[in-house]
Each structure stands twice: as C-alpha cells, then as structure tokens.
Amino acid sequence: QEIKVISEIAHKLGVIARISIRVNPDIDAKTHPYITTGMKENKFGIDSKDIMDVFKTANELPNIDLIGIHSHIGSQITEVNPYIEAVKYLGDLIEKVEKLGINIRYINFGGGFGVQYKNILTHRYIPTEDDETTRYSPLGEHVESVLKMLSSYNKKLVIEPGRSLVANAGILVGKVLYTKQGELKKFIITDTGMNDLMRPCLYQAYHQVVPTALKDTGFETVDIVGPVCETSDFLATKRSIQVMNRGDRFAVLTTGAYGYSLSSNYNARLRPAEVLVDGDKHYLIREREKVEELHI
Ligand SMILES: Cc1ncc(COP(=O)(O)O)c(C=O)c1O
Numbered sequence: 001q002e003i004k005v006i007s008e009i010a011h012k013l014g015v016i017a018r019i020s021i022r023v024n025p026d027i028d029a030k031t032h033p034y035i036t037t038g039m040k041e042n043k044f045g046i047d048s049k050d051i052m053d054v055f056k057t058a059n060e061l062p063n064i065d066l067i068g069i070h071s072h073i074g075s076q077i078t079e080v081n082p083y084i085e086a087v088k089y090l091g092d093l094i095e096k097v098e099k100l101g102i103n104i105r106y107i108n109f110g111g112g113f114g115v116q117y118k119n120i121l122t123h124r125y126i127p128t129e130d131d132e133t134t135r136y137s138p139l140g141e142h143v144e145s146v147l148k149m150l151s152s153y154n155k156k157l158v159i160e161p162g163r164s165l166v167a168n169a170g171i172l173v174g175k176v177l178y179t180k181q182g183e184l185k186k187f188i189i190t191d192t193g194m195n196d197l198m199r200p201c202l203y204q205a206y207h208q209v210v211p212t213a214l215k216d217t218g219f220e221t222v223d224i225v226g227p228v229c230e231t232s233d234f235l236a237t238k239r240s241i242q243v244m245n246r247g248d249r250f251a252v253l254t255t256g257a258y259g260y261s262l263s264s265n266y267n268a269r270l271r272p273a274e275v276l277v278d279g280d281k282h283y284l285i286r287e288r289e290k291v292e293e294l295h296i
Helices: 002-013 048-060 081-098 139-153 163-169 199-203
Strands: 017-024 064-070 106-108 156-158 172-181 186-190 209-211 219-225 234-242 249-252 274-278 281-286
Touching: 002 017, 002 048, 002 064, 017 048, 017 081, 048 064, 048 081, 064 081, 081 106, 081 139, 139 156, 199 234, 209 234
Parallel strands: 017 064, 064 106, 106 156, 186 219
Antiparallel strands: 172 186, 172 249, 209 249, 219 234, 274 281
16 A cells, blocks of 8 residues: 555656565564564564565556665674574575566664673673573674675675664663662662653663662662653563662663653653763763753
8 A cells, every 4th residue: 555655656646656665574574573573463664465466566557666665673683693684585586586576675684683781891890690591692693694695696685784783872860769668678769761761661671770870889779760650660680780869860861762752741741851971071962951941
C-alpha cells in the first residue's frame, strides 16, 4: 500500500521517487524483544512470502525507481552472526530480484551495533558488574565481516549506525533528593527519572550509575528511582553502590543514545540542560526547560 502512496505523491510532484524496500528476514538478533525488529512477529519490513510480489508491483509503478534492499534486524546487537545471516538473505534475494530485470544498486543492512553498558568505569569504590556479554564486536568488525560477502554483488553498501556512534558520548547527571529505608529495600530517590531516561522503564535497560564523588563507604543494595508517579520510574533496581545521601550527585552512564531523544514532559517534568564537554572546555548547548515553555 505504501509504495502506491509514494508513487501517487511522486506523480503529483512530477518526480521519480528512488526507494529501497525493507524486508523482514525473520532473523533473531538475540537482543531484547522490544528492540528486535527483523522477526515474523515484528511489524517491520515485508515478509518473505510477499516479497517477490511487492518487488514486481513496485517495479511496475510509474513514478518509482527501485534502487535498494534494506533490512534492520534490531538494536543493541553484540554478535556478528545475525548480520551475516541477514546479508546472506539479502544476497539470495538480490539474485531473485535481478532475474525480474530490476537493477538493485544499494544494500542497506541497517544499524543495531551494540555497545557496552556495564563496567564502563572501574574503581575500587565501584562494584564490578556481572556482564553476560563477554565480548562486544566493534562496528568495524561487523562491517568487515559482511563486506567480504557483499563484494561479489558489486553494490553500494549503506549502514545506519545510531547507538554505536553516540551512546558512550553521553551521561545523565542527577542528585539524590531523599533516601527511604523501606521494609524490604532501600530507595534512593533522585531528581531524574523515566521522563529524562526512558530506557530502564521501557525495556529494563541497564545503565551503570556512578556517584560523582567516590568514597570508601562500602556497598549497599538499593533501588535508584525517580520522582515520577509510576512504579516503573527507576534508573536501577537491586543495584550495589556506595552509600548515597541527600544532596549527593551521581552520573548515569551511556545515555548518549535513546536518552534525550526519548525524553518527555510527562508529569509536567522539565527536561534538563545539555552540556557539551570538549577536553577541559564545556558549552551549554541546550538550556534547561522552563515552566512557561511547558504550558504554551
Ligand atoms: C531503520 C533503522 N535503522 C537504524 C536504526 C539505528 O539503530 P541503532 O541505534 O541500534 O544503531 C534504527 C533504530 O531504531 C532503525 O529503526
């Protein structure tokens, strides 16, 4: 349906639309279900059973130039194998599609390259975190492994890295508002939460939390929570960390991707300022939001 809409719009504008078709290769990217995008049960891409019909239809539409094949199988993928499978799938598909006389010029195998979230900072006053991922394949390794396979197809390769470029360039700094010793656990209640960083609440994402002033207090296990009226408003649960008190500051690490971009004004909360740090210089690149802006 969408290709027909694109063709109609292109016709009205008097242009030819160059498009790629996103396919769903039904490959398990072995990541969190909410960020898996290339399996049959996911909404993204054209399923194998329909793919040839869709290519034929697209090729016959007057204002469409079908130039590429695209797949994006998920996010925070730490292994190379799912990409190799995806590229094999795309390669086989290209052979079939080109038999229809369609000249595919681009292969786009999406983004999704995973980054390290645990043990980013290590110190004797910071507990070592259990990490089930023993090795994070670097971006270059992902690309290199599929480049070899793709070279025989003589196509332009497109990738769409997001997280792997920016995740570890950002931190979220917060302050402890209160501490509360519950009957079952201790809560560290902070001035930042799910509206600033949605990932823990959205898909139980893990971010390392590190006090900005490290002290030899020993470790205690706490839930680090925000001030929003949702039980899922947490930054970390069952987290071992140095003893933190009212007024202490801390940094939530690896928040450069899917951090500010997923933030909201939920609960009439104002988004924080953004500060760019370059060596020993820093620049305010986005002002803290003001109440007046919220109610406009
Ligand atoms: C089509 C597509 N390409 C690329 C990306 C970027 O993914 P990542 O940040 O995991 O590299 C996304 C993220 O949702 C996407 O939907």
